[in-house]
Every structure is written in structure tokens, then in C-alpha cells.
Amino acid sequence: MDTVRWGPMLEAAGIRVTSQRLLVLDVLAAHRLPVSAQRVHAELYERGANIGLTTVYRALSSMAEAGLVHVFTYAGEAVYRLCGPAGHHHLVCRVCGLVAERQEENVVDGFRAEEVYGVCAVCENRQQSPPGTKPI
Numbered sequence: 001m002d003t004v005r006w007g008p009m010l011e012a013a014g015i016r017v018t019s020q021r022l023l024v025l026d027v028l029a030a031h032r033l034p035v036s037a038q039r040v041h042a043e044l045y046e047r048g049a050n051i052g053l054t055t056v057y058r059a060l061s062s063m064a065e066a067g068l069v070h071v072f073t074y075a076g077e078a079v080y081r082l083c084g085p086a087g088h089h090h091l092v093c094r095v096c097g098l099v100a101e102r103q104e105e106n107v108v109d110g111f112r113a114e115e116v117y118g119v120c121a122v123c124e125n126r127q128q129s130p131p132g133t134k135p136i
């Protein structure tokens, strides 16, 4: 497991480097989709890291507070994503929960977009009925 590169990231975000945070970041980095605390906890367990769910929650929320990790809601549950540098908004697929980062300012009628919900290309294709089938 390569957790070395996460140290400087935590330091830059102004939070203390702990082995738990490094492990949690390593799990998040392996996912394109935001993941729940339970999922992070389960994967750490699979890797043989014995970290309690409460500790995982605490690590995630401290990193979310520092802006290092972004929080989304998917299926009524808080999910976390390791995003790129600050200064972006999100395009969130409401079907699969995929998050894409957009860098440019998106101000509409005085509102600055933080999250824009839609359907990603993969889900869009999946939703279209294959040729020859009747729509329900």
C-alpha cells in the first residue's frame, strides 16, 4: 500500500497526518465514485487494517471540514470523494452517483453552481431502450 504521497496533502490542508487518515485517503483514491464511510470501513477491514467505523467517520469528517474531501449525498447517505484542488464545482449523476469536477465559474442569475445534478453518459445510454424493443 502506498500511502506516502498523502502525507504532504494532509499537511497542506492543515490537518495532522495520522495513519488512519492516510489509509482512508488511500481507499478514497481508489474510487472514482464517492463512497460511504461503511464502504471505506469494509475495504480497510479487507486490507487487514483494523480501524473502527467511528474512527473512519471522524477521519472523513475532519478531512471534509478541511476541504480535502468533498461530501455528497447518494441514496440518502453521505458519501465522500477525494477531489482535485479547490475551486471547482461538481456535476453529479443522480443515477449512479458519479461526480465530475468542473473548474470554470458557473454563475447563473447570481447563483454560483456548487453541484449540478444530471445523468452521466453511461447511465444515459443504459436508460435508452435497445433498438427493436417497445418502450414500456
Ligand SMILES: [Zn+2]
Binding pocket: 070, 083, 084, 088, 089, 090, 101
Ligand atoms: Zn470536489
Ligand SMILES: [Zn+2]
Binding pocket: 093, 094, 095, 096, 097, 098, 119, 120, 121, 122, 123, 124
Ligand atoms: Zn451515471
